[in-house]
Amino acid sequence: MRAFEANFDGLVGPTHNYAGLSFGNVASMGNEAAPSNPKEAAKQGLQKMKALADLGLYQGVLAPQERPDVHTLRKLGFSGSDAEVLAQAARQAPKVLAAVSSASSMWTANAATVSPSADTADGRVHFTPANLVNKFHRSTEHPVTGRILQAMFTDERHFAHHPALPSVDHFGDEGAANHTRFAQQYGDAGVEFFVFGKYAFDSRQPAPQRFPARHTFEASQAVARLHGLNPAKVVYAQQNPAVIDAGVFHNDVIAVGNLNVSFYHQEAFLNTAEVNAQLRAAMGEGEFHFVEVPTAEVPVLDAVKSYLFNSQLIALPDGGMAIVVPEECRKTASVWAYLNKLVTLGTPIREVKVFNLTQSMSNGGGPACLRLRVVLNEAEQAAVNPAVWMNDGLFSRLNGWVDRHYRDRLVEADLADPQLLLESRTALDELTGILALGAVYPFQR
Numbered sequence: 509m510r511a512f513e514a515n516f517d518g519l520v521g522p523t524h525n526y527a528g529l530s531f532g533n534v535a536s537m538g539n540e541a542a543p544s545n546p547k548e549a550a551k552q553g554l555q556k557m558k559a560l561a562d563l564g565l566y567q568g569v570l571a572p573q574e575r576p577d578v579h580t581l582r583k584l585g586f587s588g589s590d591a592e593v594l595a596q597a598a599r600q601a602p603k604v605l606a607a608v609s610s611a612s613s614m615w616t617a618n619a620a621t622v623s624p625s626a627d628t629a630d631g632r633v634h635f636t637p638a639n640l641v642n643k644f645h646r647s648t649e650h651p652v653t654g655r656i657l658q659a660m661f662t663d664e665r666h667f668a669h670h671p672a673l674p675s676v677d678h679f680g681d682e683g684a685a686n687h688t689r690f691a692q693q694y695g696d697a698g699v700e701f702f703v704f705g706k707y708a709f710d711s712r713q714p715a716p717q718r719f720p721a722r723h724t725f726e727a728s729q730a731v732a733r734l735h736g737l738n739p740a741k742v743v744y745a746q747q748n749p750a751v752i753d754a755g756v757f758h759n760d761v762i763a764v765g766n767l768n769v770s771f772y773h774q775e776a777f778l779n780t781a782e783v784n785a786q787l788r789a790a791m792g793e794g795e796f797h798f799v800e801v802p803t804a805e806v807p808v809l810d811a812v813k814s815y816l817f818n819s820q821l822i823a824l825p826d827g828g829m830a831i832v833v834p835e836e837c838r839k840t841a842s843v844w845a846y847l848n849k850l851v852t853l854g855t856p857i858r859e860v861k862v863f864n865l866t867q868s869m870s871n872g873g874g875p876a877c878l879r880l881r882v883v884l885n886e887a888e889q890a891a892v893n894p895a896v897w898m899n900d901g902l903f904s905r906l907n908g909w910v911d912r913h914y915r916d917r918l919v920e921a922d923l924a925d926p927q928l929l930l931e932s933r934t935a936l937d938e939l940t941g942i943l944a945l946g947a948v949y950p951f952q953r
C-alpha cells in the first residue's frame with residue numbers, strides 16, 4: 509500500500525506573545541516584551557500550510573490550546589471568578605500568568621513523537637505526547653495535546669495513543685523535534701533516530717554547562733519501547749553539548765532528515781562518524797545521503813540565527829526534495845550562499861522554498877518547529893478525521909475565523925484582560941466545530 513508523509517501544523521492561538529519564557533532559546537530570550545501580532549502569526553502559518561497542500565502534499569491542522577489557562581492558575585492557589593484569577597495572577601505573579609498564556613503549542617514538532625505503522629510491533633501508528641517538562645509554560649500542554657491527537661486519529665485499529673512520560677527532568681521529552689525517521693520509501697520499515705541532550709542517570713557523561721539539555725537519553729529509550737520499535741532499527745545520538753550552549757535547544761535547530769537524506773551541521777552531534785555508521789548499518793541496502801554542512805561555510809551562530817536546519821525536507825510528488833526555509837535564511841549571507849550551492853550538489857534536495865514566518869521565528873520556531881510529521885498509508889489516511897485536512901475551503905474558513913477573533917497587537921499587560929480570555933474561548937469553541945474535534949478543552953467539559 510502507498511505511504512506518504514503528512515504534516516500537521518500548529519494553528520497559532522489567539523494569545524501568541526513574546527514573554528521570554530525559554531531560557532536557552534536565544535530568540536525567545538531576545539524578544540521578551542516585544543509586542544506580538546497574533547493575527548499575522550496565524551496567517552503566516554496558514555500560508556505555509558496552504559502552500560504545501562497546493563504542492564500536492566498531505567497537510568493537516570493541529571488546534572491550539574486553551575489560553576490563558578485559568579485552570580492551572582487555580583491549581584496554584586488563585587481563586588474567585590476567572591477575571592479575579594487573572595487579576596490576582598497579574599499582580600502577584602506576572603511571569604506565571606505569561607507562562608499559562610503562551611501560545612507555544614503552535615510548535616507541534618514538540619507535540620509528540622510519532623512512529624509509523626511500518627516500524628511498530630503491532631502495525632499501528634503510535635503517538636506519545638511530549639511532557640515538555642523543562643519549561644513550565646510547555647509542561648501543561650500534553651494532556652490537551654493528547655486529547656486533540658485522539659480526536660484526529662481516533663480509529664483504534666490504526667492508531668495507538670500513549671500518555672506522556674512521567675513529568676520529571678529524568679524523562680524530559682521534547683517530542684519529534686529530537687526524532688527523525690529514515691527510510692528508502694515511506695512505507696518501508698524505517699530507522700528511527702532519537703537525539704537527546706543528556707543522560708539523566710549518569711552524571712559522568714558530557715552535558716551542556718550554560719543552557720539546559722531538555723531531552724534525556726532515558727526518555728528516548730522509553731518512547732522507543734512504548735512504540736514497540738525493533739531495536740535493530742533504532743539509533744540514538746547525543747547532541748554536542750557545545751551547540752546546546754550556543755542556543756541549539758532542540759536538535760531540529762541543527763539537523764533535519766527525510767527518507768534517505770540526513771542534513772546536519774558538522775558540530776551537531778557527539779561522535780558523528782559513529783552515529784552515521786550506525787544509521788547506514790540500520791538502513792541496510794540502498795543509497796544514504798549524509799549532507800554535512802561545514803562550520804567553515806556556515807558557523808553555528810549563523811545556523812541558529814537563520815534556522816537553516818529548522819527546515820522541512822519535503823518529497824515532491826514528481827520526485828526529488830525541496831527544502832522549506834524561513835526568510836531569515838535569505839538574510840544570512842553564509843546560509844544563503846550555502847543554500848544556493850546545496851541545490852547543485854547532486855543530492856535529492858533540488859529546490860529551496862522560502863516562507864515568511866517572522867512572528868513564530870521571533871520566539872524561536874521555524875518551519876520545522878511548526879509541523880508534526882505523521883507517515884500514513886492510504887488506509888490510515890482515510891481513517892483520519894477528515895475535517896483537519898487543509899484545502900481551499902478550510903483555508904478560507906480559518907482565515908475568516910482568524911479575522912473575526914484575533915487581535916493584531918498583544919503585549920504582556922493584555923494577558924490579564926478578561927476580554928482576551930473570552931475572545932480566546934469563543935474562538936476555540938468555534939474552532940472545535942470547524943475541525944470536528946468535540947469537547948477537547950477544559951472550558952468545554
Ligand SMILES: NCCC[C@H](NC(=O)CCC(=O)O)C(=O)O
Pocket residue numbers: 525526527528529530533536537610612615617618643646685757758871872873874877
Ligand atoms: N520548537 C520551537 C519551540 C520554541 C518554543 N518557544 C517558546 O516557548 C517561547 C515562548 C516565549 O518566550 O514567549 C520553545 O522554546 O519551546
